[in-house]
Amino acid sequence: MPTSHYIANNHLSASNKMPRQINRNLIFNQIRTKQPISRADLSRSSGLQRSTVSLIVEELLAERWIVEGPTGQIPRGRRPTFLQINSQRGVLALDIHPAQTTLAVTDLGGKILAQEVVVLPQNPKKMVGAIVDAIRKMIAAHHDRSFDGIGINLPGRFDPELEKFVFAPNIDWPIGRIKSRVEQATGLSVVVDNVANACALSEIWFGYSDGMHDLVAVNVSEGIGTGIIANGRLLRGVGGVAGEFGHVQLDPNGLPCGCGSRGCWETVASNRAGMRYYTEVAQRPSPAFDALLQMA
Ligand SMILES: [Zn+2]
Numbered sequence: 001m002p003t004s005h006y007i008a009n010n011h012l013s014a015s016n017k018m019p020r021q022i023n024r025n026l027i028f029n030q031i032r033t034k035q036p037i038s039r040a041d042l043s044r045s046s047g048l049q050r051s052t053v054s055l056i057v058e059e060l061l062a063e064r065w066i067v068e069g070p071t072g073q074i075p076r077g078r079r080p081t082f083l084q085i086n087s088q089r090g091v092l093a094l095d096i097h098p099a100q101t102t103l104a105v106t107d108l109g110g111k112i113l114a115q116e117v118v119v120l121p122q123n124p125k126k127m128v129g130a131i132v133d134a135i136r137k138m139i140a141a142h143h144d145r146s147f148d149g150i151g152i153n154l155p156g157r158f159d160p161e162l163e164k165f166v167f168a169p170n171i172d173w174p175i176g177r178i179k180s181r182v183e184q185a186t187g188l189s190v191v192v193d194n195v196a197n198a199c200a201l202s203e204i205w206f207g208y209s210d211g212m213h214d215l216v217a218v219n220v221s222e223g224i225g226t227g228i229i230a231n232g233r234l235l236r237g238v239g240g241v242a243g244e245f246g247h248v249q250l251d252p253n254g255l256p257c258g259c260g261s262r263g264c265w266e267t268v269a270s271n272r273a274g275m276r277y278y279t280e281v282a283q284r285p286s287p288a289f290d291a292l293l294q295m296a
Pocket of ligand 1: 246261262
């Protein structure tokens with residue numbers, strides 16, 4: 001997407017060193033959220049001059065990020081041509097958990113067009129291969145769409161600068177190779193990040209947080225992680241582990257945790273902890289519940 005690493009909003013456009021890219025992101029995001037929209041309305045909503053808007057729109061049209069849609073109706077004068085994002089372009093999104101992976105096809109606006117859950121094999125050596133196979137099948141099933149890239153989120157901290165995992169206590173298979181394996185198999189660019197970071201970015205791009213500089217997204221799954229947006233940007237911290245509050249110790253004598261410590265937050269508040277509480281109080285756990293426990 002042309003949004004790059006910057007969160008395009010009005011707060012950044014005045015202060016950033018790359019106004020051209022910021023304005024481009026601003027226009028793309030206005031089209032994404034307000035489509036169909038005319039050039040005149042883009043100029044009004046973005047606060048940018050008509051000539052600047054026209055130049056950026058021509059660029060986005062030439063690169064096929066957007067397309068011209070129907071012609072608008074106005075009482076008099078030239079009818080405006082509406083702009084919308086190119087619905088033929090898409091992204092493949094993966095949400096990887098220890099025992100299963102969800103695959104989704106989305107358009108450039110983040111709208112989910114198809115979704116599938118794949119149960120992963122028991123054998124750790126077959127995990128990455130199974131994920132690559134599922135990706136190939138999903139892309140083949142949507143061959144009428146052109147994919148711009150693949151976004152993978154998972155329960156671990158991936159350092160994008162070092163391109164490696166620095167912390168993934170809930171995954172016991174060789175997850176470190178996932179990025180390069182998927183890139184080789186598909187020829188598409190792959191972005192990997194922690195699931196809570198992805199939630200925080202999603203909230204900024206597609207949620208109801210317009211204008212917020214700071215927010216914390218808490219993701220509760222097999223563990224707990226947080227994604228932190230500070231001053232409009234994702235906070236990664238040293239080694240990419242900012243937000244890893246699931247391993248703050250609450251009880252030194254608590255249950256052992258996947259990270260090697262005891263009594264971490266996620267041992268008392270997570271899907272796994274919830275399941276454990278249930279088994280402690282349930283009289284007769286059912287086979288269906290046992291199956292759920294395996295998935296958690
Ligand atoms: Zn821990």
